[in-house]
Amino acid sequence: MPFVPKKQAFNAHINEVVLGVGEKATAIGGQNVLPFHSFDAEIKNAPKIGVELTDFGMSEYTMPGEQAFYAGCETVVDMAKRAETMEGADFLCLHFEGADPNGANKSVEECVALAKAVSDAVTMPIVIMGCKNIEKDTELFNKIAEALAGKNILVLSARDENYKTVGASAGLAYNQKVGAESAVDINLAKQLNTVMTQLGVNAQNIVMNIGSAAAGYGYEYVASTLDRIKDAALKQADGMLQMPIMTPVSSDTWGVKEAVMSEADMPEWGSQEERGIEMEITTAAAVLAGGSDAVILRHPEAIKTIAAMIRALI
């Protein structure tokens, strides 16, 4: 008797959210099966990859592979234009690390000007990441959402403390997409989606950032949170967890020991760049296998590789 596997497609599906405008607009989510389970049903949209660009520009891109790729770029705008040509890139993520009041404390005006300049120069969808300081991010997101009205950007992200302001401005006033950020906590993830929709933000305009960790650094919590969210969204058809998930990966992975230690300090470990790339790849592949619908990465080689992996699995 020939073996025929049972199918496991669900009636519920993940919301499809479109980012950006024009030809380069990109859709995430939409599937009614577990990650890469194309044998259960066709997967509506392949997971997407964003290129992380910090507002500090070239000074933060010290790895030889990064230097080679961005060779000749002087400004973040130059880098953004170059990043659009990167193999595997679907969107750009502007990461305003420099806005942090405890760091470079760049003014909101300066950040808005940069976002505007990049937006004018590129055609790919844009995602905005803040500096993790609640007050500053709230103001930053409001102003950038306003300045980039009509571009259908995603602000990443509103949190428990500021979802009302960010949701009202980015989500309602300027009709952008809004990220809902929780820190590896499924109950909070659902709660944020619930209160944000109660506020009037259309559920179809919300993307979740459920938090992450580098492989080996408490990643089990990330894995189980992803598993449980997909389970609730598809099997229990929980409409408050059906938002697609976007996970910033490179901001975690390039900060851990394996990626930070120089080859001089750890000769037996070999090339630092290679370690950083493999850490970025391992973590990105894991969050995608767990159900993230988009990842934000940094190194051109990691982006190329993850794009190849997605192609091979879809």
Place this chain on the structure above:
Amino acid sequence: MAVKGLDIFKLSPKKNCKECGSPTCMAFCMKVAQGAIEITKCPYMSEEAIALLSEATAPPMKTITVGEHKLGGETVMMRHEKTLVNRNLFAATLCTCMDDAKVEERIEGIKKVDYERIGEREMVECVFVHDAGDSAKFVELCKKAAAIGDRTVIIDTKDVDTAKAAVEAIKDNKPILNGANKDNFAAMNEIATAAGIVLGVHGADLSELHDIVAELEKAGNKNLILDVTAETIKETFANAVLVRRTAIKDGDRTFGYPSIVNLGVLCDHNEHLETALASVFVLKYGSIIVMDKIGYAEALPLYGLRQNIFTDPQKPMKVAPGIYPINGATPDDPCALTVDFALTYFLVSGELERSKVPINLLITDASGMSVLTAWAAGKFSSTSVKKFFDEFDLANKINNRTLIIPGKVAVMKGEIQDKLPEWNVVVGTREAVELVKYLKDGEYKAAAEAAAASKKPAEAKKTVDADAPLDFEKIAASIPAIKIRADLDAHYKQRDPESPKFVTIGERIHCISPVIREAMATFNPDPILERAAQQIKAGATYLDVNIGPAESNGPELMTWAVKLLQENFNNVPLALDTANKKAIEAGIKVYNRTNGKPIVNSADAGSRISYIDLAAANDAICVALCSADGIAKDNEERMMHCHHMLERGLSLGMEATDLWFDPLFLVVKGMQDKQMDVLNAIKLFADEGLKSTGGLSNNSNGAPKNVRPIMDSALVAMAMMQGLTSAIVNPNDLRLMETIKSCDIFKNNELYSDSYLDV
């Protein structure tokens, strides 16, 4: 997977002959399903039914031994459902297509990756030797692979004669023979069975694989591994998922074997793509992941990921206790102390590294709990720190005498300083992220000098002998006079200790509350009496008295607290709650039993099991936590702990009803899917006639204030239905107390009257 009584009934003879001893076939089948009676007691049961039952009780996935490792044995698809039990293994490849230099390079590479991470050895566990068509060379290559030592060789050949020669040549290695396919499986089976080794099976597709496995099982071989590698990456992933899902969710045991995935052939030397896919297969059902080569760049993230995924979700990851020099620290550098919870370790060590300040990180055994939790549970105390310093001989191994302790346990500073008089104890930061600034600013240096200067001149230390019998008279004489407050208007009503009514244990006198902690530190009776009065008015049956670790004055403090409460409130019965056993002993000595025996809070089946002995010796009730090291993973484990403690209590002459079993109520936020397990455990206790209790309101920890009483009330009603006989609660929660009183009415523990809520 449990088989239902009705499924068995459908296959039963349905003749109601009663020969099995049951009145009807239906009744018999129900008992069989519960495991209460053997199916063979029925002389007329069909073979089909017997087969169904043995199939249903067999594990869904077999456990296979590879070298020193176990593979398979999984019962769930996702780790949060229970746990994944056997971590996957990694293999690097050798091939007859490689020249000698390349082979040597590979072998050196395999040997090089060998390190320890959080107490586990991380290495390339298997060597995958591929036959590209040169039989003699292949056998030589297998020998070289086996000669590396400690690694299981995977013999990858489809040629029967080559396989035979290779297995013969390295049979001591106990290799895996990965070679059975539809054409050769009978011959390969013979070789593998004769050598007693695992046989790898490959099919052109899942249907063919299924057929071959069925044939091999029929021939008696169940020591198999399934090579799910297909032509494409996409199909390989599908195979890995479907094989696992078919076994675990659809109950088809033919696919109940571990898998092997060969990424080397799928990725065509794209090493980065191999890493990406290896990560996917660690999560999704690769048991042996074969890569072309594995260096540190691949091993560090992949092994870290594997270690994370294959941890029990209910057991914390622990780091081995010891001295961890950071940034090239020497014995002349200062020490920073923390607990062995892996996440704490990573956070703290990461920040210490970032500071670039050489420092010795000291990790103490705190059962894998975080700093505050460990402190509250008595696992991180001045005694445990002292023990750690003695065990690891810190005095001789470290010359510097500065000891930085976590800011969160600043309260321990004095006690640690007393126990380690040679050291200068300094309170560090509350959070790890503040460490970089703290160390760079060098604040701790001044603090250490201050600590050194303020130390009392070497007065002859009172040597406290922990095992010395207590001098009760001396204790009684040393405590302050008992203050009586007549103004509190709380009268504890005489109680029949035999009453079947639900017992509430008021939890509000707890040293984790700053007000109470302060009151206990200064022997100030008023805050304690006020909280007691409030709880008694609200209808608490017992009051819990938690005096914290109380290492220095436990017996005095508990004696005082017991007398204070009982003399003020008509001998209100008490639960004595502390990690200091001498304190409990002293408290019981002055305890009045009119309204009920004292409760010892609490024993567990692990390091606190001797609290049962304490309760037995003092004719007390004992709260018995059904856990040993961390939360029990299922009710089988809970019941094992329960019976272990029950036996101990009975052997010491206790009444079974004096052990109140605590299933450990779990937080809904985080462990929602385990709530029914806890409720079912209560039923299991009740079915055996045992009493139960627990910190019920833990379920709603972290929930909004207005929601908690609703959740707690619903849970107590469900739990009382299951047979819960007591709970440790906040009696000031009116909704909860009214729910409990109502449940007592329904359970017929109390006769109904219109004003039952006021009684």
